[in-house]
Amino acid sequence: MRIGLFTAMQWSEAEAPGTVLASLREQVRAARANGFSMLMVGQHLLTGPMGMFQTVPLMGALAADAEGMQIGPGVLLLSMMNPVLAAEEAATLDWLSDGRYFLCAGLGYRPEEFQAMGVPMAERVGRLTEGVEIIKRLWTEPSVTHHGAHFHLDDAKASVQPKQRPRPPIWLGGDVPGAVKRAARISDAWCVAPTLSTATLLSHLDLFREERRRTNQPDDVACPLIRECFIGRDRAHAEAVSRGPLQYKYRAYSSWGQGETTTGDFDAGYDDFARTRFLIGDKAEVRDGLLRYAEIARTDTILLRVQWPGLDQQEALGNIERIGEMIASL
Secondary structure, three states: OEEEEEEOOOEOOOOHHHHHHHHHHHHHHHHHHHHOEEEEEEEOOOOOOEEEOOHHHHHHHHHOOOOOOEEOOOOOOOOOHHHHHHEEEEHHHHOOOOOOOOEEEEEOOOHHHHHHHHHOOHHHHHHHHHHHHHHHHHHHOOOOOEEEEOOEEEEOOOOOOOOOOOOOEEEEEEHHHHHHOOOOOHHHHOOOOOOHHHHHHHHHHHHHHHHHHHHOOOOOOOOOOOEEEEEEOOHHHHHHHHHHHHHHHHHHHHHHHHHHHHHOOOOOOHHOOOOOOEEEEHHHHHHHHHHHHHHHHHHOOEEEEEOOOOOOOHHHHHHHHHHHHHHHHO
């Protein structure tokens, strides 16, 4: 089983960006030393008052700290980006990571991001679909001519192609059935968001596999899962330390209108919400939960988010070390 570190490394108004960046680099080095084999870096725009570094330059800065780990964005907001730039930045990162890059992309769901980028939300599906096609072709073909609804290329030759052959893996995120089916048709795997309950992710995985069969593609794909995770010295410690930072994080998700975070009073329903999504407890509890996800979702790839705004750095590092001890026992 591959265990990865998923970070958006967001911070509260009380925290300083320089301190946050130094902490993140320390966390990545600790994860690498403790048996994590992947690093995924999230992306959003205009997150204020919550702070967040931008994904592509951050991955470039972290590539040396994550040496030997797979590295990629999750999810890259491809529907509001130019796919030529996305393809060449990704290929550059593949070389910086010695051929260990993966691309996890998605539609995006926040109107303010689309408005700021000058892209109508109504065009996001078409732009994503075309974007994935263009990226695949720029990564693998000597020249690309493409005349689509949103992008036009004539005899375009990529400045750099990836080190990996034939190309890096492409995953697509998305919380709704249409997005899951799209991932089955045009990508290598569907990436399961941490906001989805166990019941929903299993239902969506069935949709993914049905669509793969319908389109005559292998359906035995191990789709990566993202889960929030805190291993404490005991359960009481885990719950006490993680609760406040996780509530801060998910209040933001709720205000942005993301998926299943928007129903009812989030704070009042936090315990029920966490029970069906988060891996919080002592090492034995989290190990059991992780193995259960691997079995029921039929996956060998689980990415864990171990830091949230307001979490003390020493607590985050302790969490990583205890997860490392769990990894060694798997």
